[in-house]
Amino acid sequence: MSRDRRGSRRASAATLPRHLYSVASMRRSDWVPPIVWMAAILALSTDAGSAEHTGGFVLPALRFIWPTATLPLLESIHAVVRKLAHVTEYAVLGSLWYRAFAVGRRPPGIAVALAFGLSVAWAGVDEAFQMLVPSRTPSILDVGIDAAGALIACIGAVDRPRLVDVMTSALLWAATVVGSVALVLNAVIGDGSGGLWVTTSAAALAVVARRRGTTG
Secondary structure: OOHHHHHHHHHHHHOOOHHHHHHHHOOHHHHHHHHHHHHHHHHOOOHHHOHHHHHHHHHHHHHHHOOOOOHHHHHHHHHHHHHHHHHHHHHHHHHHHHHHHHHOOOOHHHHHHHHHHHHHHHHHHHHHHHOOOOOOOOOHHHHHHHHHHHHHHHHHHHHOHHHHHHHHHHHHHHHHHHHHHHHHHHHHHOOOOOOHHHHHHHHHHHHHHHHHHHHO
């Protein structure tokens, strides 16, 4: 974006009421990453993200790492991994929304409230959507776990903004690289990839949008 266009955007935003200023000053690279990530989260609430499907690649990986473990133990670890995934995906969402609102000139406290509120609201939509999917079981506990992940990221973004930003970028890059490798391996062995297509594509788009925002 040229300096003239950025200056024009700031000037026009400054003439708006204070409560609209953050929206007017947000660039596409600010709000695209969280929206893309929200779409990925919702896509994973379909059958593609069910325990049956994730177990298809998580359990073999756990068996490779711990060959002497019993099946019930591996299934318990798989359940924990799924809950940790909830924390991680909503920590990323909270961080992305906080960054969007903070760049949009919102004070840190308001940026946290907006980012956390949107993340929790989406967690509720996510679980409600699962009521329509026979292979999924909606849970209020999962909403709480999601909220915890978002809250940790939002609070951390205020106290340690650089650290949280780096960790968010690292998680998105890891999802992109590891997901791409897994997609290639699954294609070679003829195994279905399910939700991997969604998360890998969403992570890659978020990475590109964030880089454009940094260099734009």
